[in-house]
Amino acid sequence: MKLGNGTSSIYRLSGKRRNPYIVRKTVGWEIDEETGKAKQKYITIGYAPTKAKGIEMLMEYNQNPYDVEIVKTTFADVYER
Secondary structure (H helix, E strand, C coil), X not given: CCCCCCCCEEEECCCCCCCXXXXXXXEEEEECCCCCCEEEEEEEEEEECCXXXXXXXXXXXXXXXXXXXXHCCCHHHHHHC
């Protein structure tokens, strides 16, 4: 199944994993100084056990976007604040 433009991407990672599907979204582009080519910048929304769960995770994120960096906050970061 093909996703619409600008929604994100879901693909399978290699190897035997518990959650082999990665869900990620393009947040912008940057130009590589050495080659002069454009390169995509991504944020990882999460990992899923099946592609259907990944699509569900992606649709939930697109309906109600949240800051992915807050989810990655550690206890040490909270202690420092």
